[in-house]
Amino acid sequence: MAEREVRTVLTGGGFFEGPRWHEGTWWVSDFYRHTVSTVTADGQETVRFEVPGQPSGQGWLPDGSLVVVSMKTHEVLRWDGSALSTYADLTEHCGGHLNDLVVGPGGHVFVGDFGFDLMGGGDAATASLKRIDPDGTVSVAAEGLQFPNGSVITPDGGTLVVGETLGNRYTAFDLGDDGSLTNRRVWASLGPEVTGRTVDEVLGQLAVAPDGCALDADGCIWAADAVGGRVVRVAEGGEIVDAVAAPEGLGVYACMLGGEDGRTLLMCAAPDFYEHNRAPVREAVLLATEVDVPHAGRP
Structure with missing residues (x-):
């Protein structure tokens, strides 16, 4: 695997998540500063708005407005460039904090969503992938997922792949024009079946914990490995074909491909993911490196 230079783009975060490249700039959420910001390639941050309920995944609707998760209120919010409003309330279908999204x-x-009280030490439980239709209708698109997290959609719009962070795998679905998910299958097996119940038991059984991720033009997924202190490039089937280690003492919890040529890999890093450790301090960083194959698909 290639040796790459990893550079620091931005320091002083609480816990960065949901990185996206959009219209020539990076967008990123920060859980514990409660901010959604743009960040230039040279690390100049501009806070665009605040999400008191803790922001996470984000994406753009066909009309150009931004939608972003409010984790603790179980809402997806819409930002029109000047004001925030509630786009959908998903409380009915959440067993834990709402999390990442893809449009x-x-x-x-x-x-x-998490499916259980991760930060409070609750026993692990499965969760659903929820769908918000353009008319605002909320429904369950798929059930029984082990912490459904970062998702990608192929360039043809026909396949959705979701990482199961506590399941050692990626799961794929055929995506219909109506938003239906069918033909469920394992896209990549990254380790043995997880059987633990407590958080500690589950974490001990993870070979790779796929977190925030990005699809490239070869059909591979760059995934933050939430238990491995690295990002991994995963081919369909589960082979890890490349990896980039974080600097010592840091974990990586999300990544995205972007930059003008789509070959910059932005990584959201912090010493750990526990709220009681991260919220009081500002130790999260954005890191970047260059890769060979550019971004493809969504987000």
């Missing part, structure tokens, strides 16, 4: 080509929004 399909038809404007359907797919969003996962």
Whole structure:
């Protein structure tokens, strides 16, 4: 695997998540500063708005407005460039904090949740992938997922792949024009079946914990490995074909491909992911490196 220079783009974060490249700049959420910001390639940050309920995944609707998760209120919010409003309330279908999202080509929004009280030490439980239709209707698109997290959609719009952070795998679905998910299958097996119940048991059984991720033009997924202190490039089937280690003492919890040529890999890093450790301090960083194959698909 290639040796790459990893550079620091931005320091002083609480916990960065949901990185996206959009219209020539990076967008990123920060859980514990409660901010959604743009960040230039040379690390100049501009806070665009605040999400008191803790922002996470984000994406753009066909009309150009931004949708972003409010984790603790179980809402997806819409920002029109000047004001925030509630786009959908998903409380009915959440077993834990709402988390990452991806917007399909038809404007359907797919969003996962933790499934249980991760930060409070609750026993692990499965969760659903929820869909918000363009008319605002909320429904369950898929059930029984082990912490559905970062998702990608292929360039043809026909396949959605979701990482199961506590399941050692990626799961794929055929994505219909109406937002339906069918033909469920394992896209990549990254380790053995997880059987633990407590958080500690589950974490001990993870070979790779796929977190925030990005699809490249070869059909591979760059995934933050939430237990491995690295990002990994995963081929369909589960082979890890490349990896980039974080600097010592840091974990990586999300990544995205972007930059003018789509070959910059932005990584959201912090010493750990526990709220009681991260919220009081500002130790999160954005890191970047260059890769060979550019971004493809969504987000």
